[in-house]
Amino acid sequence: MHEQPILCVRNLNKQFGGGCQDCRETSTRKLERNYCSTCGTVYACQDISLELFPGEILGIVGESGSGKSTMMQCLYFDEPVTSGDAYIHDVELEGQNVFNLSSQKKRYIRNHKYGMVYQNPVKGLKMNFSTMGNIAEKQIAAGNRNVTTMERTGSELLENVHIPLFRAKEEPRNFSGGMQQRVQIAKALSNNPPILFLDEVTTGLDLSVQANVLDLIKRIQRESGISMIVVSHDLAVIRMLADRTIVMLNGAIIEQGLTDQIMEDPQHAYTQRLVYSLL
Amino acid sequence: MKTMTHFAFFDEGSKKEIRRATLKAVAIPGYQVPFASREMPIARGWGTGGLQLTLSLIGKTDIVKVIDQGADESVNAVSIKKLVQQTTNVALTENTEAASLIQSRHRIPEVPLTKEQILVLQVPTPEPLRQVEASEYITKRLHAEDEYSGVWLLLFEQIMKYGKTATGADHPVYVNGRYVMAPSPIPRFDNQKLHYSEALILLGAGREKKIYAVPPYTDVNSLAFEDYPFTVESFADHTCYLCGADDVFLDELIDETSGKSYYQCNDTSYCVDRLNSLKEKEAAPTHA
Numbered sequence: 001m002h003e004q005p006i007l008c009v010r011n012l013n014k015q016f017g018g019g020c021q022d023c024r025e026t027s028t029r030k031l032e033r034n035y036c037s038t039c040g041t042v043y044a045c046q047d048i049s050l051e052l053f054p055g056e057i058l059g060i061v062g063e064s065g066s067g068k069s070t071m072m073q074c075l076y077f078d079e080p081v082t083s084g085d086a087y088i089h090d091v092e093l094e095g096q097n098v099f100n101l102s103s104q105k106k107r108y109i110r111n112h113k114y115g116m117v118y119q120n121p122v123k124g125l126k127m128n129f130s131t132m133g134n135i136a137e138k139q140i141a142a143g144n145r146n147v148t149t150m151e152r153t154g155s156e157l158l159e160n161v162h163i164p165l166f167r168a169k170e171e172p173r174n175f176s177g178g179m180q181q182r183v184q185i186a187k188a189l190s191n192n193p194p195i196l197f198l199d200e201v202t203t204g205l206d207l208s209v210q211a212n213v214l215d216l217i218k219r220i221q222r223e224s225g226i227s228m229i230v231v232s233h234d235l236a237v238i239r240m241l242a243d244r245t246i247v248m249l250n251g252a253i254i255e256q257g258l259t260d261q262i263m264e265d266p267q268h269a270y271t272q273r274l275v276y277s278l279l
Numbered sequence: 280m281k282t283m284t285h286f287a288f289f290d291e292g293s294k295k296e297i298r299r300a301t302l303k304a305v306a307i308p309g310y311q312v313p314f315a316s317r318e319m320p321i322a323r324g325w326g327t328g329g330l331q332l333t334l335s336l337i338g339k340t341d342i343v344k345v346i347d348q349g350a351d352e353s354v355n356a357v358s359i360k361k362l363v364q365q366t367t368n369v370a371l372t373e374n375t376e377a378a379s380l381i382q383s384r385h386r387i388p389e390v391p392l393t394k395e396q397i398l399v400l401q402v403p404t405p406e407p408l409r410q411v412e413a414s415e416y417i418t419k420r421l422h423a424e425d426e427y428s429g430v431w432l433l434l435f436e437q438i439m440k441y442g443k444t445a446t447g448a449d450h451p452v453y454v455n456g457r458y459v460m461a462p463s464p465i466p467r468f469d470n471q472k473l474h475y476s477e478a479l480i481l482l483g484a485g486r487e488k489k490i491y492a493v494p495p496y497t498d499v500n501s502l503a504f505e506d507y508p509f510t511v512e513s514f515a516d517h518t519c520y521l522c523g524a525d526d527v528f529l530d531e532l533i534d535e536t537s538g539k540s541y542y543q544c545n546d547t548s549y550c551v552d553r554l555n556s557l558k559e560k561e562a563a564p565t566h567a
């Protein structure tokens with residue numbers, strides 16, 4: 001049986017810079033990693049195609065500078081794409097390339113269909129607003145105008161991510177890094193998005209806190225069946241979370257398959273290096 | 280030596296530019312129209328936005344009233360009045376009903392305005408989203424996309440902290456169902472006077488270089504959550520100690536000797552009018 005992917009990305013390209021004669025043609029371009037030495041254009045994402053199926057966790061792994069985060073930002077509309085299509089399997093959005101929608105429509109998708117957890121909580125949270133306010137912000141954006149229900153949802157979510165309720169009215173800048181990350185997760189989940197993006201969520205956290213956050217993500221997936229894209233440079237994180245994995249290098253996908261398969265039998269030289277360095 | 284100044288201080292080009300911005304503001308209720316705020320003989324932040332609107336609108340037959348926090352005789356109001364009068368020679372008044380052009384800081388007069396009148400409000404911060412978003416580039420886009428969750432979030436935070444929306448003044452309003460607008464720091468008490476106002480209301484921010492408007496008979500709704508309805512300041516059980524009014528915005532004053540507080544109308548001309556009419560009634564001969 002073939003399931004229909006909930007998110008389908010086709011030939012996503014993202015470049016920083018105008019390009020020149022030497023690098024404009026995809027087939028003949030000679031890049032230094034992902035960078036054209038003649039004109040300085042950076043090809044951050046080159047021809048990325050991927051599919052995300054309902055309820056699965058898709059891992060994206062690669063070294064820093066490989067275009068993982070840029071791809072994520074493109075999908076979340078933080079950055080405009082240079083070219084490419086993305087389709088969301090949804091009654092209202094069926095068959096529409098979401099990259100070409102109006103900015104209002106994109107905002108609607110962000111507020112209703114997507115959740116995002118950034119590597120740096122400063123990007124995802126308003127540090128001078130209360131934790132409850134931060135969680136409510138997403139619900140307000142999705143059209144909720146009832147304080148009582150928003151507060152109730154917020155309390156439930158905070159309980160889920162193990163943040164004591166007596167700190168709900170405190171500002172997240174007073175929190176530890178791990179707590180901030182968990183508040184971000186609570187916020188991203190507040191309007192029940194079908195798709196969740198996690199960008200290097202555990203980077204910079206100590207091991208026990210890392211384990212906590214990973215546990216939480218696993219549990220959320222198990223209980224609510226949200227589809228997730230998890231970006232990380234840490235293979236251990238990917239191995240624990242992801243069902244399928246994509247390996248990126250210099251802005252392009254070099255290998256993809258089941259996570260176990262990639263871990264046990266890496267094909268590409270870079271992936272082999274990556275996997276062997278894990279131990 | 281007295282230098283000759285142009286009628287209403289400005290050259291005609293400046294008036295034209297400000298009027299053009301004003302027309303655009305009237306055409307798009309609640310939208311902040313940028314304009315080239317002029318250097319004025321008073322400092323920015325002291326009512327230059329309102330003053331520029333007043334001077335660009337004024338004609339020889341206008342009758343002008345200027346109020347500052349409800350008072351006709353505060354230094355600021357008097358200085359602005361003098362400037363307008365010396366450069367235009369128009370008549371001044373303190374009587375709200377007699378005025379055709381009213382410039383005000385932080386109050387809408389108690390006497391209902393009519394369609395013959397224009398109210399000009401001085402605005403310090405025209406951007407209701409400024410507290411959540413520092414960048415003008417982004418706030419412009421948020422307005423364009425009708426994305427006001429930031430304003431709602433500010434109200435939500437107040438409820439979280441104080442158990443109610445605690446805006447002392449400048450409670451945000453939806454104008455004509457489209458733009459969220461900062462109504463200048465008028466008390467919440469005055470927000471309802473914006474709704475379907477018969478008079479044209481113009482708001483000018485000199486320092487921030489913005490003009491916006493609430494045209495007559497425009498829908499103006501104060502933002503409120505479903506379960507926390509909008510409320511105005513309550514002066515239940517208090518009356519003005521001079522005129523006895525109980526349905527107006529009152530100032531709380533402290534008696535220095537006894538330490539007790541007493542209340543007085545914030546709108547001075549309204550209070551004086553009431554006192555005068557009470558006196559007339561007393562003086563009128565009785566034919567018993």
